[in-house]
Amino acid sequence: MDIAAGRLQKPGVQPVLSIVIPALNAAAALPETLRALAAPEPERSFEVVAVDGGSSDDTPAVAERLGARVVASPPGRGIQLAEGARQARGRWLLFLHADTVPGEGWAEAVFGYCGDPANGERAATFRFALDDTARSARRLEAAVAWRTAVLGLPYGDQGLLISRAFYDLLGGFRPLPLMEDVDFVRRIGRRRLDTLDVAAVTSAARYRKSGYLRRSGRNLFCLGLYFLGIPPAAIARIYR
Helix, strand or coil: CCCHHHECCCCCCCCCEEEEEEECCCCCCHHHHHHHCCCCCCCCCEEEEEEECCCCCCHHHHHHHCCCEEEECCCCHHHHHHHHHHHCCCCEEEECCCCEEECCCHHHHHHHHHCCHHHCCCEEEEEEEECCCCHHHHHHHHHHHHHHHHHCCCCHHHCEEEEHHHHHHHCCCCCCCCCHHHHHHHHHCHHHEEEEEEEEEECCHHHHHHCHHHHHHHHHHHHHHHHCCCCHHHHHHHHC
8 A cells, every 4th residue: 555545646736735754774664654644535635755865775766666755865854854845845744754653543633733724833743652562662752741741842753743834934944963853843932832642653673772761861961962052963973
């Protein structure tokens, strides 16, 4: 199954929604994400824009085979997000990571949000979830829910839904090597951020490999450096 049925194919007609997915060597993870986007109702018009950052694997071919429109970009998530938004045709934009799978009911929640005029200058994210049954995963999910609700700091692995007009008004994603998601949601502001009652399930592979405590601590340390004014390029070297 591919997502072609849910995408608007008529040239010159603007879709309601563009789903922008930055990808780099994501051939293994991308199929699950794209299949989850298969529209339950064909009349919901959307397109999927996969922004490839120069993959050395079959990412572009996989994306095209599953119905996405592939555009090329220099590598770097901030750069790829900005390029995807630039080439997107939708009145609304949904940014997703290549290994983030929107849960059941995502279309109803997203299109319902897009259809409410009160949300024209607001934005929404999904609930954060991990594909791991470990207690550490549940603790991290709870911590992220607190960070999102209290601090207004969702990360990119929760997705971001925003109108094209509001995105442009805020200046869009900046070509940062790291913290591009934090930079943008800070411009949105906590009071203009909502959380949809749908989970976005992200791969826990990096947490299992590095250890939940170690990776979470590193992420928090990098966030602290960002708020202290350390340049994102310097933080990126520490992060990697």
